[in-house]
Amino acid sequence: MEMLTRTPGDGKIASSHSLAKPCGVATCHPHFGELLQGAFALEKGADRRTVRALVSVHMPHADGSEARATLEPSRIGKFVPQVGRTGIQVIPSHFYKCELAARLTLDAFEMGNMAATLEVRTFVPEGAGMGSSTSGVVATIRAIAKSVAAYRGSRVLMAPHLQAKLAVAAEHACDSLMFDCTSSTILFAHRMGKVVQLFNGPLPQMYILGFDTGAAQGGIGTDRLPRARYSRDQIAAFGCALAVLERAIAEQSVALAGRVATFSAIQSETALQNPLKKPKFDELLRIKEDTGSAGIVVAHSGTVAGLIFDPHLADLRSRLDEAKSAIGRLGFDILRSFSTPY
Amino acid sequence: MVHTLSDTIDAHAPLKIVSLRPENLAAIDFRIMKVFPAFNIIESGLRDGTIGPKTTIVETSSGTMALGLAIVCMQFSLKLHIFGDRAIEPPLRRTIEELGAEVHLVEATASDANVQQLRKKALLDFMDRTGATWSRQYDNLGNHLSYARPAEQAIRHFGKIDILVATVGSGGSSCGLAHYCRAFFPEMKLIGIDTFGSVLFGQPAGRRDLRGLGNSILPGNLFHEAFDEIHWLGANEAYQSAQRLHRETSLRRGPTSGAAYLVAKWYAERFTKSKVLAVFPDDSNRYEHNVYDPTWMSANGYQAALAAAEPVLVHHPLYADSGWCRFNWSRRSLTEVMGDQPSPN
Numbered sequence: 114m115e116m117l118t119r120t121p122g123d124g125k126i127a128s129s130h131s132l133a134k135p136c137g138v139a140t141c142h143p144h145f146g147e148l149l150q151g152a153f154a155l156e157k158g159a160d161r162r163t164v165r166a167l168v169s170v171h172m173p174h175a176d177g178s179e180a181r182a183t184l185e186p187s188r189i190g191k192f193v194p195q196v197g198r199t200g201i202q203v204i205p206s207h208f209y210k211c212e213l214a215a216r217l218t219l220d221a222f223e224m225g226n227m228a229a230t231l232e233v234r235t236f237v238p239e240g241a242g243m244g245s246s247t248s249g250v251v252a253t254i255r256a257i258a259k260s261v262a263a264y265r266g267s268r269v270l271m272a273p274h275l276q277a278k279l280a281v282a283a284e285h286a287c288d289s290l291m292f293d294c295t296s297s298t299i300l301f302a303h304r305m306g307k308v309v310q311l312f313n314g315p316l317p318q319m320y321i322l323g324f325d326t327g328a329a330q331g332g333i334g335t336d337r338l339p340r341a342r343y344s345r346d347q348i349a350a351f352g353c354a355l356a357v358l359e360r361a362i363a364e365q366s367v368a369l370a371g372r373v374a375t376f377s378a379i380q381s382e383t384a385l386q387n388p389l390k391k392p393k394f395d396e397l398l399r400i401k402e403d404t405g406s407a408g409i410v411v412a413h414s415g416t417v418a419g420l421i422f423d424p425h426l427a428d429l430r431s432r433l434d435e436a437k438s439a440i441g442r443l444g445f446d447i448l449r450s451f452s453t454p455y
Numbered sequence: 456m457v458h459t460l461s462d463t464i465d466a467h468a469p470l471k472i473v474s475l476r477p478e479n480l481a482a483i484d485f486r487i488m489k490v491f492p493a494f495n496i497i498e499s500g501l502r503d504g505t506i507g508p509k510t511t512i513v514e515t516s517s518g519t520m521a522l523g524l525a526i527v528c529m530q531f532s533l534k535l536h537i538f539g540d541r542a543i544e545p546p547l548r549r550t551i552e553e554l555g556a557e558v559h560l561v562e563a564t565a566s567d568a569n570v571q572q573l574r575k576k577a578l579l580d581f582m583d584r585t586g587a588t589w590s591r592q593y594d595n596l597g598n599h600l601s602y603a604r605p606a607e608q609a610i611r612h613f614g615k616i617d618i619l620v621a622t623v624g625s626g627g628s629s630c631g632l633a634h635y636c637r638a639f640f641p642e643m644k645l646i647g648i649d650t651f652g653s654v655l656f657g658q659p660a661g662r663r664d665l666r667g668l669g670n671s672i673l674p675g676n677l678f679h680e681a682f683d684e685i686h687w688l689g690a691n692e693a694y695q696s697a698q699r700l701h702r703e704t705s706l707r708r709g710p711t712s713g714a715a716y717l718v719a720k721w722y723a724e725r726f727t728k729s730k731v732l733a734v735f736p737d738d739s740n741r742y743e744h745n746v747y748d749p750t751w752m753s754a755n756g757y758q759a760a761l762a763a764a765e766p767v768l769v770h771h772p773l774y775a776d777s778g779w780c781r782f783n784w785s786r787r788s789l790t791e792v793m794g795d796q797p798s799p800n
Contacts, residue, residue, distance in 0.1 A: 156461075345499075349603030350638045356611035357639050369615065372639045 136183040137259025141251035141290050143177035143237040144169040144244045145323055145419055145451070146412035148316065148370065149358060149377040151351040152343045153300070155309055163348060165340070166302045166309050168358065169244075170321070170410055170419075171294040171454050176236040177248030182215060182256035184264050188228035192216060194282075200228035208233050210246055211253040214283035218257040221279060222269075229257065241325060242415015247288040250280045254291075274308065281306030294454040298362055300355065312358065315454045317365040319407070320424040322433055323448040324440050326391045327416030338414050341384035351380070367423040371408025374421055375401070378411040391418055393443050400443075404436040417448065424452065460530045464490050467526060470605055472612035472732075475704055475716075480723035480731045481613045482715070483605060483632075484706065488736040489523030489592075492627050495601030496590045497527050506533070511587040515574040517542035517666055519737060520592050520625075525554040536587065538578040540570050542666050547741055569660065571671040593625045593674030602631030609732055615640055617729035620719035622648040622668035622711045623655055626677030628734060633681050644683040646722065647784070648714050650693075656685045656784070657772030657793050664690035667711040667737060679792070682784045686718050686766055687775040693717070694746045695762040697739070701747075709737035710746055717779075721766065771795065 150167035192200035196209045199216035203209070211233045219227050233253060237243040254276050262269040276291035281304065289301035292308070300310035343351070354373050361369035375398075381389050391397065391411055397418065401409050406420040420436050422429060437447055467487045474481050485491075500506030511534040514524055521537040528535040535556035537543075540563050543551075548558050559581070561573040582589060592598055609616065609632070616636050621629035633645040652661030653669025656679070660671045665688065690710070697713025700706055708716075712735035719733030745751045752758075763778035772782060772792065784792060 345600060349600050350635055352603055353607040353610060353635045353638060356607040359611055360614045364614065376638055 134183050134185065135260050135264035136181065137256045137261070137263060138179065138181045139252050139255030139259055140179045141177045141248040141255065143172050143175055143248050144288055144290060145172050145321060145453070146170055146242050146410050146415065146417055147377065148374050148410055149300075149351075149354055150413040151354070151377060151380055152348050153309070153351050153355065154348055164302050164309055165304055166300045167289070167413070168298060168300055168316075169289045169294070170316075171290065172243075172451055173294060173453070173455060174451060175449075177244060177290070178233060178235045178237075178252040180211065180234075180249065180252035180256035181232045182253065182260045183230045184260050185228040185230065186264070189226045190228060192225060192228065194220065200226075202228075202230045204230075204232045208249060210284040211249050214250045214253045214279055215257050217279050217282050218254045219261070221275070222258075222261050224261065229260070231256070238325075240415060241327075241417045242412020243417060244288045244290055246284060247280060247290050250283050250287065251276055251291050254279050277301075277306040277308075298358070298454075310355065312362045314362045314365070317361060317367045317370050318424055318452060318455060319367050319370060320422045320429065320433075320450065320452055321410065321419040322406075322422065322436055322440070322450050323417060323419040324445040325417050325448055326393070326445055338389070339387040341381065341388060341413070342386035343380065344385040347380055347383075347385065350376070367407045367421065371406070371421045374408035374410040377413070378409050378418070381411055381413045389413060391416075393445075396443055397440075400436060400439045404432050404439065406432070406436065460494070460527075463526065463530055464494055470608045472609055473704075473706065475720075475733075477720075477723050477727065479727060479729060480719060480733065481609075482706075482712075482719070482733040482735045483609050484708075484712075484735045485605070486735075486738045487519065487523060487526070488628060488734075489519040490526055491523075491601040491605065492592055492595075492598040492625075493520065493523035493527040493590075495597045496592065496595050497524070497531060497533065499597045499600075500588070500590070501531065506588055508532070510534075511536060511585060512590050513538065513578050513581060513587045514590045514592060515539065515571070515578050516592070517570075518547060518741065519667070521551055521556070521558070522547065524590065525551045525556040528556060529554040536581060538574045538581070540574060544741065569671060575672075592627065593670075593672070593676055595676070598625060598627035598676050599631035599634055602628055603635050606632050606635035610636065610639070613730060613732055615730060616643055616732045618644045618646060618719075618722050618726065618731045619734070620646045620648070620715055620722060620731060621734040622714050622736065623677065624668050624670055625674045626655075627674075628736065630676060630678045630681050632734065645681050646718060647682045647685045648718055649685060649687050651687050651689060651775065651777060653687075656682075656687075656782075657789060658687075658775065665693050665710060665714075667709060668714060673789075679784070679789045680786050683786060685772070685782045685784045687780045687782075688714050688717070689763075689778055691757045692762045692779050694752065694757050695759050697742070697746055701739075706735070707739040707747070708735050709739055709742050711736050712738075713746075718766075 147167045194216045201212045201215045203212040233249045235245045237245045239245045258269045258271040273291045280287040286303045298312040299308045302309045408421045411418040467490045471484045473484045513536045515538045537558045563570045623629045650665040650669040652663040693710040693714040696717035697710045700716045715733040723731040766779045766781035769775045769780045
């Protein structure tokens with residue numbers, strides 16, 4: 114778990130120490146869509162259930178959100194996890210998911226009557242599918258944990274699965290940003306906040322050229338987005354995707370990981386109900402073919418998309434340049450290129 | 456109940472992926488492949504209400520689908536009536552009956568061209584009298600769905616598949632496996648294996664000695680556009696290859712598995728950089744007293760020396776006549792292929 118303390122000099126929120134009110138500052142990185150997202154028929158004991166789950170594409174080198182939490186031991190009250198009655202003063206005030214997350218985290222530490230102030234900054238656009246909301250919530254949970262540690266004067270361990278439990282309670286569905294992506298890969302049930310499958314290793318290292326297909330429309334309100342519903346045939350195929358992913362991880366094959374991403378992007382386009390169509394998707398597929406990209410990754414509830422490249426390609430530079438200008442010609446803004454999962 | 460049932464299915468068809476030689480060749484070794492479509496068709500019928508606890512199931516089959524359904528219907532306590540022909544020999548018939556199903560045999564020899572029609576007519580008459588429900592293995596899309604898990608397992612253990620070699624009967628396993636593999640590997644080649652006298656890939660219905668693949672009617676589950684190449688094999692080629700499979704790998708399987716082995720090995724030896732997966736649908740239980748009995752083999756004129764060792768490339772399905780023939784189907788429809796005038800070479 115990442116717990117950086119920033120100094121005032123870099124323009125970000127500063128941590129305070131000792132005699133001041135107990136305070137904690139923490140960050141969380143963003144993600145860039147999902148390598149795989151769908152409905153999976155998982156066997157659990159006697160019954161087979163269909164579980165919605167995803168594999169996030171983390172951006173561990175990028176800034177997602179930063180939160181500063183300050184406990185207010187003088188302001189004791191009867192608080193509940195309900196917006197406006199949480200005892201948490203949050204800035205900006207519309208970050209109500211962070212407000213709830215802070216309350217729920219304090220409650221989890223059995224500090225139900227403790228008030229706090231919370232300041233959250235997010236560095237990724239909202240509605241793009243880059244985890245602006247979850248990174249804020251996770252940074253909040255971590256910052257609260259740090260402030261509790263300061264208050265108690267002892268170390269506080271906030272295990273990723275507990276962060277996930279709190280995050281999903283605060284925002285109903287969350288991404289898997291609280292988990293380390295550099296040592297293993299997880300299939301994460303984003304509405305249950307649970308890891309449903311653990312893969313033996315990280316995703317292969319990929320280089321992703323990221324762009325936004327919907328900046329003009331101002332992003333997507335992910336809370337109001339109706340859930341995609343998949344056919345039985347699609348759900349059956351999602352099971353096969355897990356096998357391809359397993360091989361991609363075992364062989365550390367960007368080519369296979371790319372196949373999973375492209376498959377998942379196509380399912381998002383063609384869901385039985387409420388598909389989320391990216392503009393000019395067919396042209397994007399063609400650019401993928403023409404530039405030797407291994408696959409196309411999309412935000413399954415957002416507007417960003419990216420072309421996946423094997424970082425070890427000999428002519429990577431020229432392929433990237435080619436892809437950049439082709440995507441520019443479609444009218445999409447190039448956001449950034451990044452390496453993932455490390 | 457559902458849990459023990461999936462255990463039972465795993466026991467009948469454990470979905471082993473077996474590595475063979477050359478090293479770019481593997482097989483999905485089903486043993487009783489048809490338990491998958493049988494389970495899927497019955498289970499989805501129960502789920503959507505078209506099958507109830509008192510429903511009687513009927514199906515036409517010459518063997519393995521009958522056995523698959525008998526296993527599944529017994530688990531679900533459903534009544535089952537099978538309409539088959541003499542390809543269901545007494546030991547298999549006893550097995551099916553011991554599982555609680557009834558077997559009706561039509562009066563036609565196994566190799567009669569119209570055997571499928573006769574079985575179907577008997578089945579329809581029975582449905583008229585009793586109101587039973589037909590599981591429709593040839594036209595039930597649940598048939599394709601049931602091959603998702605086998606495809607998943609094949610990918611898990613063998614990785615990317617470049618060439619899939621499958622015998623074709625209902626189109627369920629060949630098209631179903633290809634559908635799920637191609638969701639990730641759209642360039643994967645699908646090689647279908649048929650037999651002379653089967654109508655699946657453009658031949659007129661005729662006497663067929665090799666059973667377990669081919670058909671005398673066109674099933675709705677068969678998507679011709681999925682196939683890159685078609686091979687037609689005679690009975691002797693498949694029988695000899697089943698024996699060869701046993702001698703070379705110690706796997707004792709039926710002639711449809713033998714057919715898949717013969718053709719898949721041919722591709723694996725030619726395309727050494729491609730990963731070839733063969734589908735072995737059956738075990739050897741039904742073939743001990745014929746294919747695996749040297750006396751029966753020689754009495755019926757099946758000799759190793761007479762079996763074709765190489766395919767002959769033909770330019771139209773109607774030119775495929777005996778031994779081992781190969782045709783570039785090129786993912787076309789049946790009409791498209793048959794409309795192509797055969798060129799005289």
